[in-house]
Amino acid sequence: SCCWHLLRYVNITDHAGWRLSNDEAVAQLEHGWEFLKLYAELAADALRHEQLAYRVRPKLHYLWHTFMEAYKTRLNPRRYDLFAAEDFIGRIKRLGAQCHRSSLSQRVCDRLRIFYAHRWYKAANYSG
Numbered sequence: 001s002c003c004w005h006l007l008r009y010v011n012i013t014d015h016a017g018w019r020l021s022n023d024e025a026v027a028q029l030e031h032g033w034e035f036l037k038l039y040a041e042l043a044a045d046a047l048r049h050e051q052l053a054y055r056v057r058p059k060l061h062y063l064w065h066t067f068m069e070a071y072k073t074r075l076n077p078r079r080y081d082l083f084a085a086e087d088f089i090g091r092i093k094r095l096g097a098q099c100h101r102s103s104l105s106q107r108v109c110d111r112l113r114i115f116y117a118h119r120w121y122k123a124a125n126y127s128g
Helices: 002-015 022-048 058-073 083-096 101-124
Strands: none
Touching: 002 022, 022 058, 083 101
C-alpha cells in the first residue's frame, strides 16, 4: 500500500501540467499523506521488532511540505523540484573527489562519459 500510494502520487504529478487541477491537487495530497502515514507505521513496526529497516529522514518531512504547498498553490512540484538535480550533483562530487584539482573538469567529464557508456552498453546487451 505504501509503494502504491507513492506511485499514484508520482503518476499524478508526472502527467499534470505546470498547474494542478483541483482534483489533481486533492489526489496528490491524499496519496502523499497516505504514503507518509504508512511509511511511518512501517518504521514504527520495524523499531518495535528492533529492526532498522525504515529510516525516517528529513526528506520525508520535506515531502510533507511539498504535498501541502502543491495543494495550496496548485503548482506541480514535479515541474520545479530538484531531487534529480541533487542526485546528479552528488554523483559529480563523488567523481571529482578522486581527481587532482588541475585536471578536475576534464577528468569529471571523462569519467561521466565512461559511466554513461557503460550503462548504455549494459542496457543494449541486456537479454532478460
